[in-house]
Amino acid sequence: MKKTLIILSLFLSFQLWSQETLTKAQWQEDLRFIQNTIHNEYSHLFVKTTKDIFDAEVETLYKDIPNLQEHEIIVGVSRLLSLFKYGHTYISFHQKPFEFSQLPFNLDHFNDGIYIQGAHKNYPEAVGAKVIAIEGKPISEVLKAIEPTVEAENSQFFKAYGINNIRYPEILHAQKITKTLQNNVTLTLEKNGKTFSQSFTALEKGKRVPTHRGYVHQNENWLDARDQSITPLYLQKLDKIYFSEYLAKEKVMYVRHSRIRDEAEESTKDFYARVFNEIETNDVEKLVIDLRLNGGGNNYLNKDVIKEIIKCEKINKIGKLFVIIGKRTFSACQNLVNEIDNYTNVIFVGEPTAENINFWGDNRPVTLPNSAIDISLSYLWWQDKPALENADWIAPSIPVTMSFNEYASNQDPVLQAALTFNKKDFKPKPMDYITSLYLSGQTQKLAEELSKMIQDPLYAFCDFETELNMLGNILLQSGRTQQLQASTQVFSMILQLFPNSAITYKNLSLAYLKLGNTQKAKELLHKTITLDADGDIGKSVKKILLDIKK
CATH class of the missing domain: 3.90.226.10 (2-enoyl-CoA Hydratase; Chain A, domain 1)
Structure with a gap:
């Protein structure tokens, strides 16, 4: 039995040693495995990015691998998977023997900035401080640098789950926030009207910041910025x-x-x-x-x-x-x-x-052949609402x-x-109300109600310009003459409310194109360009004009 245990121990040690000393060619093989697996078995993930963009990023990382450290390669893989922008498709940074270390604090995003919500008891002054910079780089610049490593579905996901990628020294180095991989990272903080520097030393590998429901909770080793006398x-x-x-x-x-x-x-x-x-x-x-x-x-x-x-x-x-x-x-x-x-x-x-609203969720672990690292890839589509309401x-x-x-x-x-909250006659779904007025032919009331709701701060949460354009586009996409004519009425109404809406001018021009009124469409396209000459809308309209001339 003793001999068997010794042999097993030696085998495991060799396995770990071999994993820790992967050749660059083996990492490149793992990268090709990821690329081929996604193309062959998970091509449904190409929704928010394209195959061409993904393959171009793969080739860049493949060529860079010979000059990268292992943690930089892993962060490179995280950037690839984050292209899909689905929160269930990612790589964990807590996989032995390539586990990342963590700096001993927890960040939270409030409406007035990013603060250290909790930290290890060795850093009491830092708890409750606003983060101004990391290693001398402004926090805005740092957030922009780490965002590509986060599988963020939207900006809210990044605020909640993504900003704490700052805790990883490996990510800070790979994303060029620090010049080298370093165990100590200095943050510039602001607290009680004073700005100061605080150096944090990373926890031992294998140890993590103990968060629960997103927060560090105060105990004998960790401090919370919240007053502990009561709990909301x-x-x-x-x-x-x-x-x-x-x-x-x-x-x-x-x-x-x-x-x-x-x-x-x-x-x-x-x-x-x-x-x-x-x-x-x-x-x-x-x-x-x-x-x-x-x-x-x-x-x-x-x-x-x-x-x-x-x-x-x-x-x-x-x-x-x-x-x-x-x-x-x-x-x-x-x-x-x-x-x-x-x-x-x-x-x-x-x-x-x-x-x-609708998303690819429920992931499977896919094990890379050489490093034995698992990546998580989503395979199940969840759709609770019509595609047009996504x-x-x-x-x-x-x-x-x-x-x-x-x-x-x-x-x-x-x-x-x-x-x-006690507002009478409140419409929590204002567009449902507006649509019902439109469908019932109450055009006069529709115009009056829309104008009032757009001006009412209570409905500031609703992007009426975008929502109304979506309504018009449903009619536009039908292709039928009656619906196309109805779409011109909707887009014209939007322009009365939002006279400088470039997207609405573009949509109205497309409706007239489909109705065969090319001259009117051209006038509207040129108006669109005056409103958004250098923007994405203006660029797309210039292409439409070129196609018309052909």
Whole structure:
């Protein structure tokens, strides 16, 4: 037995040694394996990038590999996978023997900047400080440099999950924030009106910053910037997947739901059945479901939540049901948010979600032949809404963000907005209302309502210009004469409201082209160029004009 263990130990040591000393040719073979696997088995991922762009980046990395260190190659692979911009398609930086180290702090993005939310107890002065620069480079420049290494579906994903790539010295070096791979990194910080430098030493490899639901929580070794004397509801009982509390003063039932999973002692189905029974039998005027920290799980559990909401006539009314979303609302929780939006009279509060409305999720590990590193590639398409309604995220009807001071002092402006909201005749889905007026032929009322809503700060969350153009494009794309004529009416109406809208002039010109009125189309195309001569819209219009001349 002893001899067997010695042989096994030697074998494992040799295996680790051989992995740690891969030749450049072996890394290049692994890169080709990634390229071929994606083309042959995961070509569905080519949605937000093209095969040509991906292959060009592969060739660049392939040629660079002989001059790169191993961590730079791994970061190079992360840049490749991040081209797809799906949060479930990525490479983990925590794979032995190529595991990256971490600097001992946790960053959070607030509406007034990026702050050190938590850090190891050895750096008390840094906790709660605003990050100004890293190794002398402005934080804006650093964020721009690390963004290509993040599998960000949208800017919210980057704010929540991506900015902490700054914690990895290997990424800072590979993205040229530091000149060499270094164990100590200096941050320029601002706190209490003073600017100072703080050098951080990386944790031992294998040790990570202990975050839970995105936060470092204070204990004997780690410090949190938040005042510890009280804890706001959204951060209470984080050991629980979900919990509820009746707020008697406000007559509100509050639910914090932080994973799409069952608790061992009470299933999702039983939990929501109990909550809605309490709602029916008590003096409850509103329900607030807080999903801002929910990063997903098993979306087959979502149905039980939706069914309970739909059944409860007391709550399933505009102004009675509020769902808090934010930059950590992701994956199976995006599915939950989509379904709540589809089937209930919800008002969303907070920030946009971290996931696209429809997305490629559920990944498989693919093991590279030489390094034995796993990459995660998405294989399952999730579509809860029609393709025409796909977007970067679900946006809130009541947009509310949080400042660092609000976090540090345990204020919760997001929940407060839900508790105090009491606007009569509010339209949480303004475009549904506008579309209904259009379809019913109420043109005069449509013009009046649109003008009022565009000017009303309450509807600032809605990009009416973009949404109305989407409506016009649905008609434009049909190709039928009647719909094409209707699209010209829609685009003309948009121009009355947004007279300098280059995209609308372009769309109107395309409608006239399809109707055969080339002269009118040319006039509109030239107007578009005057509004966006050097932009993407202007460039595309110049190409259309050249094609017309041919």
